[in-house]
Amino acid sequence: MFVVNTESVPGYRITRVLGMVQGNTVRAKHLGRDIMAGLKNLVGGELVGYTEMMTEARREAVGRMMAQAQQLGANAVINVRFSTSAVTQGAAELYAYGTAVVMEQVSPETTPTHYEN
Amino acid sequence: MEILIPCLFFLFPLVLFFFVGTFMEKRHLKSLEEREAKFSNFLVTDVRGYVGGAHPKASGTLVAAEVVVAIDYFKSFVASLYMIVGGEVRVHRSLMERARREAILRIREEASQKGYNAICNLRMETMDLTVLNPKQKTAMVAVTAYGTAYHIPPKMD
Numbered sequence: 001m002f003v004v005n006t007e008s009v010p011g012y013r014i015t016r017v018l019g020m021v022q023g024n025t026v027r028a029k030h031l032g033r034d035i036m037a038g039l040k041n042l043v044g045g046e047l048v049g050y051t052e053m054m055t056e057a058r059r060e061a062v063g064r065m066m067a068q069a070q071q072l073g074a075n076a077v078i079n080v081r082f083s084t085s086a087v088t089q090g091a092a093e094l095y096a097y098g099t100a101v102v103m104e105q106v107s108p109e110t111t112p113t114h115y116e117n
Numbered sequence: 118m119e120i121l122i123p124c125l126f127f128l129f130p131l132v133l134f135f136f137v138g139t140f141m142e143k144r145h146l147k148s149l150e151e152r153e154a155k156f157s158n159f160l161v162t163d164v165r166g167y168v169g170g171a172h173p174k175a176s177g178t179l180v181a182a183e184v185v186v187a188i189d190y191f192k193s194f195v196a197s198l199y200m201i202v203g204g205e206v207r208v209h210r211s212l213m214e215r216a217r218r219e220a221i222l223r224i225r226e227e228a229s230q231k232g233y234n235a236i237c238n239l240r241m242e243t244m245d246l247t248v249l250n251p252k253q254k255t256a257m258v259a260v261t262a263y264g265t266a267y268h269i270p271p272k273m274d
Contacts, residue, residue, distance in 0.1 A: 010171035029249040044189025054183035084244035107173035
């Protein structure tokens, strides 16, 4: 499946628009990560454990969005956007949304790059 | 003398984390500069369309990267002083700048690894992660950078 945050894919043409698809996930802090983060908070800089948590959350949200697109029979999601919010104290939401479309190859020389989630 | 001991308990971590934090920040800035120099020819724009034209030989793909950063103990103390006098909080400004540069570098690295030479439609998303640790007073922020990687055709001239 193609996933882009632009409105088109090079070498492809949109033949059918299937509507918006979305996926979200809410993550809570992890005790082990928290202890490490607490130490790292004194030193400053990147908190790798939390970066991994955010990456996992983004993959989960995109995965759910792609599953919804697949169910509609789409082969691409265009104009993808991410949004984050703090649901309550101790939990963070990551939300991904985009438009599911059916695309057709117009340029025979194009090698498709399918999004690896 | 009796006043001095609690004073030392307060000052010692401040001095220690001032040196540690400054060292870490300088190291990060140096690594950012070195890595950014490698990508000086790699076009990154926030324009919606494919700037410079997209080569039809490769379809585009989404690239995204996250960075979660926290401020050090000394800088959070400095920031708390800023809260009294107001004005620009430089220690937080530099932290956010580093996080954004790092996130953009990561998507550039991901895109070039996949054989692309440009990114368009760059979007930045930030989230205050201090909600995860309400007891902690130090700032913790997540920055997400995402965009579409594509291939600009070589110029014909």
